[in-house]
Amino acid sequence: MSFQFNFSIEETDSNATECELSRESQFVSSDLINKGQSSQTSTLELEDREVQTTKANEVKESGPLTSFDISNILNSDKTSNDCLSEQKTLCCKPAIEHTIPQDVSRMLENKIIESSSGLQFVNVSVVEMTLSNSDMYSENIVSKTVTSNSDLISGVYEGGMKIWECTFDLIRYFEDEDVIFRGKRVLDLGCGAGLLGIVALKRKAKEVHFQDYNSTVIEEITIPNALVNCDSVDFNENVEEKPSGKRYKKSEMKAGLLSNCRFFSGDWLHFRKLMQNEMSPIQYDIILTSETIYNPTYYSALHDIFQHLLANNGIVYLASKSHYFGVGGGVHLFETFIKEGKLFHINTLNIHDDGLQRMLLSLSFKDQL
Structure with a gap:
């Protein structure tokens, strides 16, 4: 399987609908954070982010950042946020829940199914080709990524149509450590193809929720992937390790574990x-x-999710590259951000040094240790 790593940030369309974002300040002080109680938030008017001039042709690991590097990045971020409040607002995408159609078989029409690491998933190239001829979700993410020659367009598309390699690092960790999902309620955050959540389902999770920025990704990739992996009918005979180019169609499918x-x-x-x-x-x-920690701009919103949606004795499993050129984020900067909040304990589970350094982390509330 090949992976594309061409990170850059595009400025959002100036004609798009604007809205106000109320979010927590970039750094949450310890005296405002109490478990089970919402932190006070300040309402900021955010502007379109400026186009980043440096487009990285691939994501690389730059090695650990020094304390001087981290301080400069954090201070730069804070100054940038102060400036944003004086300019126009940044577009945001309201959250919606996607319903599963009664006739689930139609979700696999004209799709080719591939297999890797014991999981099945739709061929993204075929999905992209299909979507390039239509605009059923009014997002146009395929044409926009082609035009911009980028895997990321801030506020428009956040990379959900690609399967990024750290996903497989985390899947292998679950297998090697026999992580228990049975009876658990699980969130696959920034799910993309949804493989992490699907593994949780296969390991008997009670309920799994999948979240991605783009509705196109959820409808055309995530739900079909969940269906082919969790259908109660034996599906192996229909999987192609090397797709022949023939479009996949199955007349009878059952929702199976999709009900969870x-x-x-x-x-x-x-x-x-x-x-x-x-x-x-x-x-x-x-x-x-x-x-999901490639862009420091999103760290506050991610921390907010963990703070308010993680159960008291819950755990976060996070996979990431050490550093992402072109967008500035990475493990060391994220760890510093988490420690500033003083709410979570963050632990390194594994480090992969083959090529680009990749790391697996866990987070849990400090008062549960």
């Missing part, structure tokens, strides 16, 4: 609010997330 799943799209701020506003506010025993 929910699917959401939208930004993290609105997703968190949606979950908290349910009649019984949702909290997760396990949150899984892979390659």
Whole structure:
């Protein structure tokens, strides 16, 4: 399997609908954070981010950052945020829940299924080709990524159509350490193809929720992937390790374990609010997330998700490269951000040094240690 790593940030369309984002300040002081109690938030008007001039042709690991490097990056971020409040607002994507159609078989029409590491997933190239001829979700993410020659367009597309390699690092860790999912409520955050959540389902999780920024990703990739892996009918005879180019079609499918799943799209701020506003506010025993800390701008929203949606004795499993050129994020900067909040214990589970350095982390509330 090949992986594409061409990170860059595109400025969002200036004609897009603007909205106000209420979010927690970039660094949460320890005296404002109490478990089970919401931190006070400040309402900021955010502007479109400036286009980053450096486009990285691939994501590389730059080695550990020094304390001087981290301090400069953090101070630069804070100064940038102060400037944002004086300019126009940044577009945000309201969170919505996607319903599973009664006729699930139509979700696999004209799709080719591949297999790797014991998991099945739709061929993304075929999906992209299909979507390039239509605009059924009004997102146009395929044409926009082609035009910009980028795997990431901030506020428009966050890479959900690619399967990033750290996902497989985390899957192998679950297998090697025999991580227990049975009876747990699990969130696959920034799910993309949804492979982490699917592994949790296969390991007998009670309920799995999948979240991605783009509705196109959820409808065309995540839900079909969950279906082919969790269908109660034996599906192996229909899987092609090397797709022949023939479009896949199955006349009869059963929802199987999909009844234990929910699917959401939208930004993290609105997703968190949606979950908290349910009649019984949702909290997760396990949150899984892979390659979601590439952009420091999102760290506050990610911390907010962990703080409010993780159960008291819950755990976060996070996979990431040590550093991402072109967007500035990475493990060492994220660890510093988490330690500034003084709410979570962060632990290194594994380090992969073959090529680009990749790391697996866990987070849990300090008062549960």
